[in-house]
Amino acid sequence: MRLDVHRSPRDDRVVLVLVGELDLAGAPRLRQAVVAEAAAGERHVVLDLTAVDFIDSTGLGVVVGALRRLRTHDGELSVVCPEPRLRRVFEMCDLDRVFTLHGSVDEVPSERETA
Amino acid sequence: MRLDVHRSPRDDRVVLVLVGELDLAGAPRLRQAVVAEAAAGERHVVLDLTAVDFIDSTGLGVVVGALRRLRTHDGELSVVCPEPRLRRVFEMCDLDRVFTLHGSVDEVPSERETA
Amino acid sequence: MELVVPARAEYLQLVRAIVGATAGLEPSMDPGRVADLRLVVSEAVSNAIKAQASVGVADPILVRCEPSGDRIVVEVADHGPGFDAGSVPDLPPVETAERLDHESGLGVSLMRRLADEAVVESGPNGTVVRLTLGSRGR
């Protein structure tokens, strides 16, 4: 197992639950999944990293790219990342200032609130 | 952690609880422990392999050596080995015909019964 | 300990597992520090894989890992085109919109920040990155 992406549609958003390791090997899978959501006109995508046990700068890069891509399509990206060891990697790269790292999917406000 | 040996004296026996991997690196530790029991005149030693997650032929060799050493001192050795994957290694070497592999420490009969 | 692995992304996970397990043999290594080590090794090996791919070199990547009591030294060697580690450009500040245009460019700075020492020897025949991490967090 490297990276699995499970798609779970909610009322006003789509949650992509990632399981595995988000590195150079896993990156294409996530990139693909986000491209598909943007192409389908999805406005609010939530990346749930709860079950990701490793992320490196390649993985962070895909998350940055996902945000850019969705914004280009007038959408928004939220990131769920409760695990301190993973949060630390975002922080080391100052990306905690780009993304709010939510503790759980339920804590993510709806798109209207965030806008 | 490689191999830890915990000594637990009971009424009529001494249980050596092994934790870790029983290979060329762990073997000297177990050998030493058995030598000490034999030298102290211990009559019934129980090797509890429940928490051993690997054994190879070097490990089996030490178990065989332990039996021989204790018998030389008029003692007896019992082996507790509930884990199928470990039992398989004994079986592959026909050593399940030399040792009764008990499912738990409580299943080991007292020395008088076995004699 | 020396490891020769195919220059393929599927092997990154294995390299991290191996380097982590090697570090785990040192009882003094802080678990958080092992996590740092897994991260910087992943960065270095990813760069080595990408560097070789950029010039179509299929050689395996060499990873050396030497724990020594209070520190661990990891070396990653590739036969890529080489680069000047002193002139890797900084990314735009995180506050700016341009920052989002960059999906890459964090690896070298992460290695520098997390390792106690990071030495890059690079030339037209390839690159060796040597990372030293002490057993406790920085």
Add this chain to the structure above:
Amino acid sequence: MELVVPARAEYLQLVRAIVGATAGLEPSMDPGRVADLRLVVSEAVSNAIKAQASVGVADPILVRCEPSGDRIVVEVADHGPGFDAGSVPDLPPVETAERLDHESGLGVSLMRRLADEAVVESGPNGTVVRLTLGSRGR
């Protein structure tokens, strides 16, 4: 995948972990078969360590590990004195008291029994043991 490890017993656990993890990259490998693989590799590397120690050679041991779909090939190479794999004596039958006088002598026969193929090339400069294990149990 190639691994160069110090010829020391403390590294056995790591070698088993690495070879197990490499095999784990092949989805077709049966978990029980990975356990067999860990066992035969432990036997081969233990023999390599003991062989080199017997003649005071401090060279590292080379472990090559190539998964390929439905099987995995592991090679263990040492610079020990070599031996004649064809004339390793059998142990006394388990029913006999003499069996207990032998604390060793099970490794080669275990490798032969568990591997689908076990090839030993041995000479005065050392030994290479090549073990092939199919992804399903025998």
